[in-house]
Amino acid sequence: MDRCCKEAPLFTFGVIADIQYADLDDGYDYSRTRKRYYRTSLQLLKKAQKSWSESDWKPDFIVQLGDIIDGFNAAHGASERALETVLAEFSSGSGPVHHVWGNHEFYNFSRSALMRSGLNSKVLADESPTGTSAGSDIHAYHFSPVPGFRFVIMDAYDVGLLGRDESSEQYQAAKDLIQRFNQNQDLNCPPGRLDLSRFTKFNGGFSQDQLDWLDSVLSLANRKQEKVLIASHLPVHPYVTDPVCLAWNFEELLAIIRSHSSVVCYMAGHTHVGAYHQDEDTRVHHLTMDGVIETPPHSAAFCTISVYSDRMVLKGSGTVMDRVCLF
């Protein structure tokens, strides 16, 4: 790139999703139709790191969209080791990494263990008088990469069966909720009705506390005329995912987004299949990232997003497509 002739972005960040690393031979997804490359997923992270370090506009930070290591690590007693391996790879890069929590985090660690781990990136939250985080046991926070822009990290398993102590009130409330819609013995097995198929144990949702907190963050952003990007593990727009992968209460999150003109983008992982849709009413860009775990070793699955005052320019690698998203 002829750098002198290109407009410098206000900020740049890298995005990667569903690495699901495990020191295991290749396998398949639940339906046995999609191959999973557990060991070589680390090589694809290395490829992303190399590309980010060599790029003309080096990312100011990385957003890791969840499922950093695979749940199979737990059965092999390898959770800590696998996490150390992937975090060591991330730390070889220069910028901070914002970690989103997905279902595989909870197959390996309890919520309280995650809070004590390197996957708690709340330390990167802005220190502001309005409060930095949604609650002590919720992994949600916001920060401003440059004046005029704000990033919100959301916790899509704040309401859910994963990671919560079975004796806790939150666990019981989540169990009552899921069982209203899912009568299967195995709660990982989706209900037959497509419009309820998201009520599985491998999904979760956002608590009222977290939604209220998001509402207050977005209200402040509106007043300051900031543009807001939101990242979480679960998609919330039905056009960017199979309905079985939506957040339990995606409609509530969409309603909050709809009531605040500040939001410009919502990004998620989980489905492993890249997708994009600009919502016609809100103009919000919904982006679901391809998952590293189902990307063959010769390819890649990451992107670099350069943000300007009026647009974000997404440079995809491997399976991730290039696109320009106007604000």
Ligand SMILES: Nc1ncnc2c1ncn2[C@@H]1O[C@H](COP(=O)(O)OP(=O)(O)O)[C@@H](O)[C@H]1O
């Ligand atoms: N249709 C299904 N019926 C029963 N269990 C399922 C079904 N789909 C997924 N699971 C189980 O749910 C868990 C999460 O599924 P998985 O495909 O590993 O999620 P991810 O796509 O996040 O990697 C796994 O234990 C898997 O075996």
